[in-house]
Amino acid sequence: MPELPEVEIVKRSLNNKIKYKKIKKIIITNRNLRFKVQKDFESLLEGRLITNISRFSKYIILSLDNHYYCLIHLGMSGTLHLIDHKKKEKITNLSFYHSKFLPKKHNxxxxxxxxxxxxxxxxxxFGFFKLLNSKKKLKKYFQRFGPEATSSKFNFKFIKHRFLNKKKNIKNCLLDQNFVSGIGNIYANEILFRSKINPFKEAKKLTNKEIIQLAKYSKLVLNLSIRFGGSSIKDFKNIKGVSGLFQNSFKVYxxxxxxxxxxxxxxxxxxTFISNRSSFICKFCQK
Ligand SMILES: [Zn+2]
Structure with a gap:
């Protein structure tokens, strides 16, 4: 499943390729994604210029010159592929997860x-495309989300305040997108290991030192993964096991x-398992 660092890589690839480009045509062969693609999707996008590409959490946001925003969520298995009309390049995937090539089915x-x-x-x-017709609606859409783990808003003061009286275990807190955006299961494991915190620990029992560590390593782990993804995409053509290379950076997962x-x-x-999701722990250093 693509997590925040992967989505960031896709965003950067799109930024290189489609910024200030005009959409000529849209062809939809299956509208039944997680949410049905709206009827007027094609007519609202065809002929439009893409003025910006941004990201919030695992959402890619395309800004269009008609003041619409197109949100793209890759769900569990979505990938974006670039097919050059002249050069038939083998590698099409704009990121490094799942197939490197354009698969025959499910396009x-x-x-x-x-x-x-x-x-x-x-x-x-499980992925979807959603259109929003104003900046106000875009803002409203993301209101329910907590700050991104990589942003300065996800700091000691914020976490301390939110953890007062919180009985939920720390691992589930990190996965709760209303608390903090963009941390998936792999990264929650890595962050807790580096912060030396046991994933079962109740959030309210975290010491000040642990909270400081948590804020620090959330940023560090995600930024490292983005950097790692950014460098591995260059090697994408040369290596067989892309995911193997990616996994090499994990300390506990x-x-x-x-x-x-x-x-x-x-x-x-x-x-072990927490809410049915794999948790990897060193009991000696994660207290
Ligand atoms: Zn250890």
């Missing part, structure tokens, strides 16, 4: 520009039964 939406086409592929169809990476720690990583 639901084609956005055609003069020299290339952006194709949306999504086997499980998917490391069940392996030794803890911390010097002087004799612990082994155990795997």
């Amino acid at each position: 639901h939406i084609k956005i055609k520009f003069s020299n290339f086409t952006i194709t949306y592929n999504d086997p499980r169809r 998917n490391r069940e039964n392996k030794n803890c990476v911390r010097k002087n720690c004799k612990g082994k990583i155990i795997r």
